[in-house]
Amino acid sequence: MGKKYDIPLLKDHHTHTSIYASLINCIDLSAVRDKKKALLWMKKSREEITVIIGWNSSFYYFEDEELDCLPPVIICNISFHDFLINRPARERFFDSHKEIISHIGDGDWVERNLSAILKFVANIKPCNDDQVRSFFDGYLLKNGIWYAEDMLLADREIVNIFQRIGYSERTRFWADIETFDSLDSEAKKYVHGIKIFIDGALGAKTAALKEHFSTGERGILIYSDKKLSNTLMQLSKLKKPVAIHAVGDLATDQLIKILSDIQKTESCIPQIRIEHVQFISKESAETAKSLGIVLSMQPNFNNDSIQYADRLSAKYCKCNNPFRMLIDEVGYVPGEDLIFGSDGMPHGAQYALEQSLFPRYADQALTLEEFIAGYCMPDQKNGYIEIEIDEAEKNIKTEIASN
Ligand SMILES: [Zn+2]
Structure with a gap:
C-alpha cells in the first residue's frame, strides 16, 4: 500500500480549451500504436469531415495512398504542429482555405502559420x-x-x-x-x-x-x-x-x-x-x-x-x-x-x-x-x-x- 494524500484540483496553466472542446468527440489516436487499427477507425467514420487527434509519429507514419482512399480526413499530430490532410479533404477545402491546403506539407510554413491552422481545425466543428x-x-x-x-x-x-x-x-x-x-x-x-x-x-x-x-x-x-x-x-x-x-x-x-x-x-x-x-x-x-x-x-x-x-x-x-x-x-x-x-x-x-x-x-x-x-x-x-x-x-x- 502506498502513501495517501489529498491535494487540491489542478490549475492547468497551459492547454487549448477552445480547440480541445471543439475536438472533444474526435477520434484520438494517442493510445493507438497499430497503424492498421488507426486506418480502420478512420475508414469507419461516418462524419462528413473526420478530424483525428493524437497521431504520434514515433509509432508510425501514413503513406499518401493509405489516406487518399478514405473519406475526407484531417489528422493532427499529437504535438499539434504537424497535420495531414488527405486528397478528398484537400479538395473539399481548397476554395475556402487555399493557402493552408497548398502549404500543409511544408513544415516551415506550418510553423509560421500555426495559429491560423489551429483555428481552421477548431472551426471545422465549432464548439457550443x-x-x-x-x-x-x-x-x-x-x-x-x-x-x-x-x-x-x-x-x-x-x-x-x-x-x-x-x-x-x-x-x-x-x-x-x-x-x-x-x-x-x-x-x-x-x-x-x-x-x-x-x-x-x-x-x-x-x-x-x-x-x-x-x-x-x-x-x-x-x-x-x-x-x-x-x-x-x-x-x-x-x-x-x-x-x-x-x-x-x-x-x-x-x-x-x-x-x-x-x-x-x-x-x-x-x-x-x-x-x-x-x-x-x-x-x-x-x-x-x-x-x-x-x-x-x-x-x-x-x-x-x-x-x-x-x-x-x-x-x-x-x-x-x-x-x-x-x-x-x-x-x-x-x-x-x-x-x-x-x-x-x-x-x-x-x-x-x-x-x-x-x-x-x-x-x-x-x-x-x-x-x-x-x-x-x-x-x-x-x-x-x-x-x-x-x-x-x-x-x-x-x-x-x-x-
Ligand atoms: Zn500549447
Whole structure:
C-alpha cells in the first residue's frame, strides 16, 4: 500500500480549451500504436469531415495512398504542429482555405502559420455551450482539473460561450496577434494576453535545438533576432502579458537575449511567460530569473525523453525539462515564477504526477509540494484529488472527490 494524500484540483496553466472542446468527440489516436487499427477507425467514420487527434509519429507514419482512399480526413499530430490532410479533404477545402491546403506539407510554413491552422481545425466543428460544459465537467474535472487556460482563443464566440454558461472563472484567454486585432474592444478586455510561437515542437521535429535531430532534421526558428525584437516591442504597446512558445535551446537562448535588452527599456512588457522551455541553459535561466520571466512548463513532457528518443540525442534526452537545475541552482520557485500545465498531452493529474515524481532522469523530478505549489488550485473548495503514491512500483492512483 502506498502513501495517501489529498491535494487540491489542478490549475492547468497551459492547454487549448477552445480547440480541445471543439475536438472533444474526435477520434484520438494517442493510445493507438497499430497503424492498421488507426486506418480502420478512420475508414469507419461516418462524419462528413473526420478530424483525428493524437497521431504520434514515433509509432508510425501514413503513406499518401493509405489516406487518399478514405473519406475526407484531417489528422493532427499529437504535438499539434504537424497535420495531414488527405486528397478528398484537400479538395473539399481548397476554395475556402487555399493557402493552408497548398502549404500543409511544408513544415516551415506550418510553423509560421500555426495559429491560423489551429483555428481552421477548431472551426471545422465549432464548439457550443454544451461542448464547453461537458469538456470542463465531463472531461477535465474527471481528470482532476478545475481551471484550464486557453492558450489560443479560436474565435470571438468562445468568449461569449464562457460568459453565457458562467465559466469565465475557470479559464483565461490568450490570443494570437491576428485574432486579438480582429476583436472588438469589449472582447479585447477578456483576453488576458498575447501568445506567439518562436519555434516548433519535438513531435513534428521542428523545435529549434542547437543540434540537428538525430534523424537529420533541423528545427525551425520562426523569427530572425531583429524581427523578434520588433515584434516584442510592438506587443509591449498593448500593455498585456505575453506568452511565448519556445521549446528548443536555440529558441530559449534567442528569446532571453532579446528580452534582456527590451526589459531594460521603457517599453517593457508587463508580464512575460515562456511556454514549454524544455531545453534551456543555466545561463539563460539565470538571466530569465533576473528579468522576472515566468516559466510555464509541462511535467508531462518529461516523457519526451523516452518517447522521442528516436529523434533526440542521448544528451538532449537527458537535459529535457531540467526542473532541479531551475529550482535548486537558479532559484525558480514553483507557484511564483515556475508554473505547470499539460498542453493536453494528456490532460489530468494522474499522468502529470507520475511524470513529476517518477521521471526517467533525476533532474526532471519535482517533489509533491512543488507539484502542488505550481500546479494546483490554492484551496480545496471546488473539490480535491485523493492520491496514493506507491514508491516501490513507481505508480500513482488518483480519485477525484468533491466536498
Ligand atoms: Zn500549447
